[in-house]
Amino acid sequence: MHFLDQAKIFLRSGAGGPGAVSFRREKYIEYGGPDGGEGGKGGDIVFEAVPGLNTLIDFRYTQHFRAPRGKGGAGSNRTGAGGEDLVIKVPVGTQILADDEDRTLLADLAEVGQRLVFLKGGDGGRGNASYKTSTNRAPRQHQQGWPGEELWVWLRLKLLADVGLVGLPNAGKSTFLNRTTNAAAKVGDYPFTTLRPQLGVVRHKGREFVLADIPGLIEGAAEGAGIGDRFLGHVERCKLLLHLVDAAGDDPGEAYAVIRSELEAYGAGLEAKAEVVALSRADLADPDALGAAKAAIRSIGRGDPLIISAATGDGVDALLDTIVEKLGEDRGAEQQEGTGERAWSPL
Incomplete structure (x- = not known):
């Protein structure tokens, strides 16, 4: 499945159905009078965040979404059937943005099962029965249904993960992901082997957490160098960043400083x-x-880094122990500071 984290789509809710013009014409009923019913309401545009999706690729091929309109009213004061709501299923973590220069945030679907009525369908028109008065016994006017709403919007996906994996290209991120999860990420001895974010579930000592690997950053990524920083949005929601620095690189201290400045x-x-x-x-x-690499990173003030080799497995368990410990601390702090409610997490 191809990965797509942005898509532009057109939405239109359903228009209301027209009211009816009708008169009772039953035998032995004198002055039957008007009995035209109202039109049905148009369908709403509804977004729903569902589990099991991690891409917006479906919206590359289907870009226009129109809810059905309501049915017209009928005689005997029958109201027309309402149009069915159009439910658009999106991955958890999808944001809905306005199609303007600032890309204004309109909605954020960050929880499993979250539903949002985004555009409401138009109301049905009035039938001629509703126009009857003491001085207007046989009205023939009726009302067309109200139009629906329409809008162009952008969908932007920010994957939900507990730990975000960052670092320069060829820092061993994909190898670490493959060592600790079943993601089967591509590994190569050239920069930018990873071209799209990868997700994996780490299971360690009875605990589980979701690890997100994003393409490597380089100096100037914030200005668009390399792949740029567009994929950093996928680690915005992470509780913890795992920063891998290549110990065999020319200058590990400088490599660490570059990523920190880009963040x-x-x-x-x-x-x-x-x-x-x-x-x-x-x-x-x-x-x-x-030893020199540890000293260089320590001098920046971030403490002693752990030493691992994802290829051989050395130090990986100790690193996972540290991650689980820190995630546990974060969860405890959330429960103490909050009111008992917290955002959805795979843990």
């Missing part, structure tokens, strides 16, 4: 999120290089 340039609170730093690909670095 700050992106904003959205990423720079303030809890972070676990790990020196990856430790099997390719000598002890002196590992």
Whole structure:
């Protein structure tokens, strides 16, 4: 399945049905009078967040959504049938944005099963029975149904994950994802092997959490260099960032600083999120290089990084222990600070 995290679609709710013009013509009933019923209400446009979806690829091929209109009224004061609501199923984490320069946020579907009536259908028109008065015994006027609403909107998907995996290209992120999950991400010895976000479920010592791997960032990503920072939106909702730094790289300290500066340039609170730093690909670095890399990151003020090798598995369990511990702390803080309610989490 192809990954698509943005799509532009057209929405139109159903128009109301017209009212009827009708008169009773039954035998032995004198002055039967008007009995035209009202039209039915048009269908609503409804969004629903459903589990099991992690892409907007369906909206590349279907871009126009129109709810059915209501049926017209009929004689004997019969109201027309209402149009069925059009339910659009989207992945959890989908945002609905206005089609304007600022891409104004209109709705955010961040919980499983969340439903939103986005555009309401038009009301049905009045039949001639509703126009009857003491001075207008046989009205022939009626009302057409009210039109529905229409709008162009953007859908933007921000994947829901507990841990976001960030780092420079070729920092070993995909290898780590494959080691700890069943994601089967592509691994190669060239930059930008990962071209789209990957999700995986980590199961460790009776706990589960969702890990999101995004394409590697480079210096200037906030200005569009490389793939750019558009995929950072998929880690905005994460509780924790896992920052992998290539221990065998030319300058691990500089590599760490580059990613931190890009997170700050992106904003959205990423720079303030809890972070676990790990020196990856430790099997390719000598002890002196590992010591220098630890010292360089420590000098920036982020504490001692963990040392792992996703290829051999060394240090991976200790890293997962740290992640589970930090996620547990975050969950406890949420329960103490909140009112007992918290956002949906795969945990």
